[in-house]
Amino acid sequence: MKSWGRLLLFFLLLVVLAACNQEQSASSSSADRKNTAAEPVLWLVKTTSSDGMIGDLYVKYGKAEVEKMASDVSVGSQIANYDGTKVLFLDN
The missing domain is CATH 1.20.5 (Single alpha-helices involved in coiled-coils or other helix-helix interfaces)
Known part of the structure; x- marks a missing residue:
């Protein structure tokens, strides 16, 4: 017991x-x-393939210049976190 x-x-x-x-x-x-201060974040994908399914991933923080983050990213595979500071994506 x-x-x-x-x-x-x-x-x-x-x-x-x-x-x-x-x-x-x-x-x-x-x-x-x-x-954390709310700074605008914009994630962009510029297509590079003829079918429009593969592209380059860019990010723009506030008023800063656009910065290339990755190449050969599957378009539509990006998922940003709650404040947009990080993004998950699929690449080829």
């Missing part, structure tokens, strides 16, 4: 620690979003 009590106490402690960890990470990520 004593071992069941210890086991139950261990699992309760584990659940409490996991809940505190999730709460802390959620609050820190929302604080990060509030502290």
Whole structure:
């Protein structure tokens, strides 16, 4: 009976620690979003293939010059994160 009590106490402690960890990470990520300045970000794809399915990926931050990020990117495969600072894409 004593071992069941210890086991139950261990699992309760584990659940409490996991809940505190999730709460802390959620609050820190929302604080990060509030502290970052909103700078306009524009992701562009210029097609380079005859069928229009492959192109070069460019990015423009605020008033900065357009910068080439990648070549041979599949058009329509880009997914930006919540603030547009990072993008996932498929290349050939």
